[in-house]
Amino acid sequence: MRVLGALLRKELRLELRTLESVPGMALFSVTTFVVFHFGLNRPNIEGDLAAGVFVVTILFAGMLGLNRLYVADQEEGGFDGFLMAPVDRTWLFVAKAIALFTYLVVVEIVAVPAFGLLLLQPSILPVLPSVIVVLLLANLGFAIIAALIGAIAVHTRARDLIGPLICLPLLIPVVIGSARALEPLFTQGGAGTLETKWLLILGLYDLVFGLLSVAVFDPLLED
Amino acid sequence: MPALPFGAPALPLDEAGKYVAAAYLVFFAIVILYVAIMAARVSRMERDLAELDALVPDREDDDADTPAARVGVVE
Amino acid sequence: MYGKGLRTLSVATLITLIGAFALVFFWTPNEADQGFVQKIFYLHVPMAIVALCGFVVGGIFAIQHLRTREPIWDLRSYVAIHIAIILAVGTLITGSIWARAAWGHWWLWDEPTLVSFLIVFLLYATYTPMRFAIEDRERQARYASVFAIVAGAFVPLNFAAVRASQENTHPRVLNTTGGALPGDMRLTFLIAIVGMTLLFITLYRFELSTKQTRSHISSLKRKLSGDDDLPVLRRSAAPTL
Numbered sequence: 001m002r003v004l005g006a007l008l009r010k011e012l013r014l015e016l017r018t019l020e021s022v023p024g025m026a027l028f029s030v031t032t033f034v035v036f037h038f039g040l041n042r043p044n045i046e047g048d049l050a051a052g053v054f055v056v057t058i059l060f061a062g063m064l065g066l067n068r069l070y071v072a073d074q075e076e077g078g079f080d081g082f083l084m085a086p087v088d089r090t091w092l093f094v095a096k097a098i099a100l101f102t103y104l105v106v107v108e109i110v111a112v113p114a115f116g117l118l119l120l121q122p123s124i125l126p127v128l129p130s131v132i133v134v135l136l137l138a139n140l141g142f143a144i145i146a147a148l149i150g151a152i153a154v155h156t157r158a159r160d161l162i163g164p165l166i167c168l169p170l171l172i173p174v175v176i177g178s179a180r181a182l183e184p185l186f187t188q189g190g191a192g193t194l195e196t197k198w199l200l201i202l203g204l205y206d207l208v209f210g211l212l213s214v215a216v217f218d219p220l221l222e223d
Numbered sequence: 224m225p226a227l228p229f230g231a232p233a234l235p236l237d238e239a240g241k242y243v244a245a246a247y248l249v250f251f252a253i254v255i256l257y258v259a260i261m262a263a264r265v266s267r268m269e270r271d272l273a274e275l276d277a278l279v280p281d282r283e284d285d286d287a288d289t290p291a292a293r294v295g296v297v298e
Numbered sequence: 299m300y301g302k303g304l305r306t307l308s309v310a311t312l313i314t315l316i317g318a319f320a321l322v323f324f325w326t327p328n329e330a331d332q333g334f335v336q337k338i339f340y341l342h343v344p345m346a347i348v349a350l351c352g353f354v355v356g357g358i359f360a361i362q363h364l365r366t367r368e369p370i371w372d373l374r375s376y377v378a379i380h381i382a383i384i385l386a387v388g389t390l391i392t393g394s395i396w397a398r399a400a401w402g403h404w405w406l407w408d409e410p411t412l413v414s415f416l417i418v419f420l421l422y423a424t425y426t427p428m429r430f431a432i433e434d435r436e437r438q439a440r441y442a443s444v445f446a447i448v449a450g451a452f453v454p455l456n457f458a459a460v461r462a463s464q465e466n467t468h469p470r471v472l473n474t475t476g477g478a479l480p481g482d483m484r485l486t487f488l489i490a491i492v493g494m495t496l497l498f499i500t501l502y503r504f505e506l507s508t509k510q511t512r513s514h515i516s517s518l519k520r521k522l523s524g525d526d527d528l529p530v531l532r533r534s535a536a537p538t539l
Binding site: 239240242243245246247249250253254257261264265268271272274275278279 | 319333334335337338341342345384387388391392395396398399497501504505508511512515516518519522523
């Protein structure tokens with residue numbers, strides 16, 4: 001646990017000092033909402049369309065974070081330093097996943113109000129607690145997959161391409177779960193209820209891939 | 224092709240038959256394509272083996288009159 | 299030496315597949331609902347099942363590779379996934395043809411099996427580019443194994459998620475699991491599955507033995523042309539032994 005704390009402090013401090021990922025991701029998501037406004041040519045959206053636009057925007061914003069996640073470790077020797085320390089390597093995965101999860105939460109703190117102001121027609125306020133629950137589960141799934149695949153992609157030559165290319169199909173269950181869960185919440189005329197089925201799918205996904213990633217992360221760091 | 228000859232009289236080649244024939248042809252095409260690729264690989268390996276064959280006698284000749292061997296005989 | 303037993307296997311595959319297809323066209327009755335078009339079922343569904351099993355088997359071989367670190371397991375995993383991708387392409391094409399013949403559309407988004415299969419295919423389509431993008435051979439093998447394990451676990455989970463996303467809104471058009479088939483159709487279907495499995499094993503063994511023979515030949519070549527002649531490795535997605 002001390003190892004995890006140290007690694008996490010390092011990640012967050014690095015991000016706070018360089019501001020490489022989070023501001024870019026947040027700006028990207030707000031800009032994408034504007035782009036969607038013009039692309040769809042609609043003043044506001046609701047229901048399944050709103051859920052899809054929102055989830056896909058966050059997904060692509062997350063891809064930016066994925067591409068930056070291990071670059072510093074690879075280029076500035078962070079991997080070498082970590083490998084010399086006598087600690088369990090899986091902690092690096094856990095720290096990266098938590099860091100990315102935190103980035104996504106910060107991005108959504110900006111993106112959700114922006115989405116509510118710019119595009120969503122029914123007010124987001126009454127359903128906010130349910131939206132937060134869905135987003136937390138979806139963030140967790142994204143962070144797990146991205147922290148694992150990012151470690152693979154950073155060692156490939158076309159890393160900015162390989163990472164998203166592997167992640168997108170892997171994340172389709174997360175997209176299904178979160179978009180379908182958000183759909184009734186974003187529907188005009190009375191807040192729909194949150195279906196537990198989608199929360200179960202998201203939770204199951206997080207659980208399975210969380211355990212699996214912890215099990216297979218170790219071989220990615222050997223040298 | 225193999226799907227058609229022996230089934231030709233029994234095949235109702237109407238609208239539905241065309242699709243069924245197409246599906247089975249796709250399958251055979253994939254298998255045949257695979258066999259063709261395999262054949263190309265086998266012929267490449269044969270070329271490599273021929274190269275190896277050419278290398279082997281050279282090596283034996285070299286062994287027969289390497290300087291070290293001749294020196295050994297003289298001493 | 300590498301291809302031991304391949305002849306028997308090939309003959310068995312050929313006999314089973316021809317037998318299955320003969321049964322399909324000359325013995326099995328037409329299905330009441332779709333008629334003759336349903337004959338695609340005996341080709342498409344076994345191919346899909348075998349391709350998915352091939353992906354999962356590739357994942358199991360990859361676990362074995364990470365455990366033992368022997369390159370042969372990486373090769374086995376690579377070859378299993380390779381053959382499964384080929385069968386997956388066949389599955390997508392025949393599935394599309396079937397959809398056109400039975401429902402009038404080349405692609406149906408409300409057919410969960412078809413959609414999940416496409417997602418799995420898209421995921422595995424990145425397997426070879428990923429291998430190719432990693433230069434160090436040993437690292438390539440390790441990373442490919444991690445990928446194969448994660449993707450292998452993804453296959454069943456993805457099917458569950460896609461199916462869940464659709465069962466509320468759309469009724470299943472056709473029960474493709476084979477559970478509700480009458481006796482003679484089921485027998486033909488089972489023989490077709492056995493034939494397709496044999497085909498997978500045969501192609502797998504062929505591919506494996508060519509790969510092994512090739513690396514044997516190139517190691518002989520290196521030996522014969524002198525050890526100081528350093529091996530010039532081509533960049534490749536395929537594992538080397």
